[in-house]
Amino acid sequence: MSGTGSSTSGSGLSRRQFISRAAAGAGVLAAPTLLTAAVATPARALGNGDRVPVLVIGTGYGGAVTALRLTQAGVPVAMVEMGRSWTTPGSDGKVFCNMLKPDGRSFWLRTETDQPVGYFLGAPYNKSISRYTGVLDSEHFADTRVYQGRGVGGGSLVNGGMAVVPKRAYFEEILPQVDSDAMYDVYFPRANAGLGANSVDQNWFNSASCYQYARVGASQAHDAGLNTVFVPNVYSFPYMQRELAGSAPRSALAGEVIYGNNYGKQSLDKTYLAAAAATGLLSISALHQVTAVYPAAVGGGYTVEMSQLDTGGNVVARKTVTAEKVFFGAGSVGTSKLLVTMRATGRLPNLPDAVGQGWGNNGNVMVGRANYLWAPTGSLQACMPVKGIDNWDDPAGPCFAEISPFPAGTELWISLYLAITKNPNRAAFSFNSTTGGVDLGWQASWTEPSIAAAKRVFDRINSAEGTIYRTDLFGVYRTWGDDFVYHPLGGCVLGQATDLYGRLPEYPGLYITDGSLVPGSTGVNPFVTITALAERNIENVLANDFA
């Protein structure tokens, strides 16, 4: 890969130049496939004073799509990522640690883990770890914790891989201004192809010991008269079959997911980012955190300030780079925080009030149930969920609940679920001039509609099975895991904070490309929605703003 320093700035490239460059590299222009996938490795980091045509903040879904489509069109892209590049093994020979033996690699700059299921039998279950730039961040706000991936690949490194297209009627409800024909005919299929989504073989699923928990969860839902669906995943199911057969090293079957997967997962570093890297036009500056973006004093474009971190989280250098165009792909929280700060501190004063508004948690709430001894969920559990309980059409409380693993390595008779509900509450980000940080105004009581919708599903299952909730997993006598979120969405909603394609019109050359565009809810696990919207938006931006 080439760097994107001053020698490759390529500023002012015409559309024709892009196309001819693109044609020259035709061999690497195909959509990313598993065949093209090599791990995306960062080229040299940006240097202080560099000038680049395009800088993308963050290497999650929105950022990765943007980087691929621009580099394919011949535009050099410099990505800046606050987390590390997860390519080097630790002393145990593995890149990532697993959930049963977490070490510093698990969490972003913490001395103790902060697990979503943080209690067991009522006692705290977290462990001491060394402070390190680990892969999972749990960012604490006053009344909620937001889990996010940190590293080259963003959330794709830590998530459950569930690749779910939202229900069309609900997508049309949340984003009525977006042409849904184009989304469902073109951009959702394009996103799924780029992400490497695949489906479990249902015959294998029916007998695989590692999906006992999902079969139990589905059959209990059916007993209660509820509908279940299979959901695609980006984890390679052929690989998982080899894991179970004993012919490949275990990952999903070895308790690996929220602290990263050593094998099997087609995370963005192996799909979109690898394909972008293959163009030779991508550089990634890992362990660099963007701290400010504002119009450049001379020569046009934007000044981007960043801090280079070491793996202890210490700032080892500060750099200032100029970019003609900047794409914010730092995630719902990261992008909203940056832009709210820039507006409040007078560096992007004309940003509209809608920047920082409309944040939601996708109605997330987690819950566990205790099964009887005759309904074991299995001591070996695949960490990639493939089944959901679909009660979205219940007008009194729409709910789509993923049947989640509880990979303890021993039989616990626990059924765990992450429910996605239609919660109408929306919070705002605000700059705190006392701390210099950004607050999120979500209130604890705002999860009540989510609990009510989830209860409509799980009370029914408990009643059909004669079972009860576990009250020991999220605190002492606490049934609902409602103080954290896996699916932060919104903060800079499409068509409100931006135009209909993610442009910030007050600042030509600034764009938003991540989950902050989605208005707080998408009714299913969100990364396919984020990816497809990014595909749609960059196509329009490439056609109109790079001419």
Ligand code: FAE
């Ligand atoms: P994201 O992937 O978060 O990427 C943003 C990137 O920007 C990150 O790499 C950050 O480190 C980086 N960044 C932030 N601030 C800065 C800065 N100032 N300077 C430089 N870099 C910065 O954003 N979704 C599903 O659809 N299916 C699932 O099964 C699923 N499971 C999940 C499980 C867990 C444990 C978690 C935490 C999330 C899960 N999600 C799932 C949610 C999904 O990962 C999330 O919606 C996407 O990752 C969001 O994509 P973005 O592009 O918005």
